[in-house]
C-alpha cells in the first residue's frame with residue numbers, strides 16, 4: 349500500500365493529468381480514478397463501454413486485474429485510458 | 437560651433453574599441469558573458485547595424501513618442517473606457533500586463549549585457565539604446581495599468597506576476613531566463629532580439645494594437661504601438677551578429693539558438709496571445725484569427741527574415757505550421773478549465789456565434805475542442821459547477837512548463853514525449869520541447885515544474901487552497917468566468933426550446 353503518481357492520457361480529452369493511485373489498485377481501478385478527472389468534465393460517458401489501460405504506444409491493454417505494483421510503472425509514467433466495447 | 441553630419445563621425449565613433457593593457461582581452465570580455473565562438477576581434481568589428489541612430493537623435497525621438505502615448509492616456513483618463521469595456525477585453529489587458537511588464541524590465545538587463553559585453557562595438561552602441569527602450573517599456577506598462585489597480589485587484593498583477601509561482605509565470609520566467617537572462621551577449625542578440633522580437637513581439641504588439649483600436653481602447657492601442665516602434669529598431673541587433681557567425685563558419689551554432697528560441701516563443705504565445713485573440717476579444721472586434729496573424733507575421737515575414745539571413749527554417753517547421761491551428765485551442769481550454777489559477781478572468785468565447793466563427797477559421801473545431809466544450813456547457817447549464825472546475829493538476833512540460841496537450845474529440849492525438857535522464861522521468865509536450873532539453877540537458881535538468889514541486893511536497897496542503905497559496909493568488913484575485921456565465925443563457929434557452937418542442 350503506497351501512493352503512486354501516474355499520468356493519465358484519457359481518450360477524447362485534451363490534456364494529460366496527474367492521477368494519484370495506490371500500488372495495490374487494479375488496472376480497472378486506475379481507469380476509474382483517471383475517469384474522475386475527464387468523464388463528465390470534458391469527455392462524455394460512453395454507455396456500453398468499459399475503460400482499459402495501456403502503456404503509451406502499446407497495442408495491448410494491461411490485464412484488468414493486474415495491480416499497479418505488478419505493472420512495473422515508473423512514477424508519473426503516462427498511461428492511456430481507452431474506451432472498449434463492454435464484453436457481453 | 438557647427439555640428440558634424442551624423443555620417444561624418446558615426447562609423448568612427450562606433451568602431452572605436454578598447455585596447456586593454458591592464459587586463460587581458462579574456463578578462464575584459466569573459467567567455468560566459470561575451471560568448472565563446474573563437475572568432476578574431478576583427479570579425480566582430482565588421483558588425484554593421486542596418487538601423488543607425490545617434491544618442492541625441494534617440495533622445496529627441498523618444499521624447500516625442502512618450503509625449504504622444506502619455507497625452508492620449510491623460511486625455512482619455514476620464515472616459516471610463518476601462519469601466520465600460522467588455523470583461524473579455526479587461527482580461528486581455530490583465531494577461532498582457534502581468535506577462536509582459538516586468539519582463540520588459542528584465543529585458544533591459546539582457547540589453548545591458550550586450551551593451552557591456554558584446555565583442556561587436558556596433559552592437560554595444562545599439563544595445564545602449566535598446567536598454568533604455570526596455571526600461572521605458574517596463575515603466576510605461578506599470579504606470580498605465582496603475583490607474584486601474586484601485587478598481588480591480590487583478591490589475592495589481594501587472595506588477596506582482598513575476599514575483600509569484602503562478603504556473604503561467606513559471607512558464608514565462610523559464611523561457612525568458614533561458615533566452616535572455618542566462619546567455620552570453622551574442623546568444624542574447626540571436627535569441628531575444630532576432631528570434632523573439634523580430635518574429636513574435638510584432639505579433640503581440642501590432643496584432644493586439646489592432647484589436648485594441650477596434651475595441652475602442654485607444655490608450656492601450658497607442659501605448660503598445662509606441663512600444664513596438666522601439667522593438668522594431670532594437671530587434672535588428674541580432675541580424676548582423678548572425679551574419680558574422682555564418683560568414684565565419686558558425687552557422688550550426690547560430691541555427692541551433694534560433695531553433696530553440698523560436699519554439700519557446702511559440703509555446704508562450706500559444707498560451708498568452710492565442711486565447712486572447714480567438715476567445716477573449718469580443719467577436720465584433722476581432723481583426724483576424726490568431727492563426728491568420730501568425731501566418732502573416734511569423735510565417736510570411738519571419739520565414740523571409742530567416743532565409744534572407746542564409747539560415748534554414750527550423751527543422752520542426754512542418755510541425756509548427758500544423759500546430760498553428762491547434763495548440764492555442766488547448767491552451768485556452770486549459771486556462772479556462774483551471775481558471776482559479778490565473779490572475780485574469782478567462783472569457784469562454786463559445787457562444788453559438790463564436791463557435792461558428794471558430795469553425796470557419798478552424799474547420800473541424802466543433803468535432804474536436806467543441807466536444808470538450810459541449811460537456812462544460814452542459815454542466816454550466818445544469819448548474820453542475822463542481823464538474824466545471826478541476827480536481828487535479830494538468831501534467832506540464834518540463835521544457836515550456838505549459839500543459840501537455842493535443843487535439844481532443846474525434847481527432848484525439850494527445851501524446852506524452854517522455855525522457856529518462858539520470859534516473860528521473862521527464863515529460864515533454866512535443867518532440868521539439870524534448871529536443872531542446874537534449875541539446876544541453878544539464879542546463880535544464882535541475883528545474884522542477886509545478887507538478888514536480890507538488891509531488892515533492894512543496895505545495896501544502898495538497899489541494900486547491902494550497903496551490904493558490906503557493907501561487908500567491910490572494911482571495912479576490914483568482915480567475916473565474918469573465919462574463920459570470922451569462923453566455924450560457926443562450927444554451928439554456930435553446931435547451932428549453934428543445935424540451936418544449
Ligand SMILES: [Fe+2]
Nearest residue numbers: 540570573667
Ligand atoms: Fe520591450
Ligand SMILES: [Fe+2]
Nearest residue numbers: 543570633667
Ligand atoms: Fe525589446
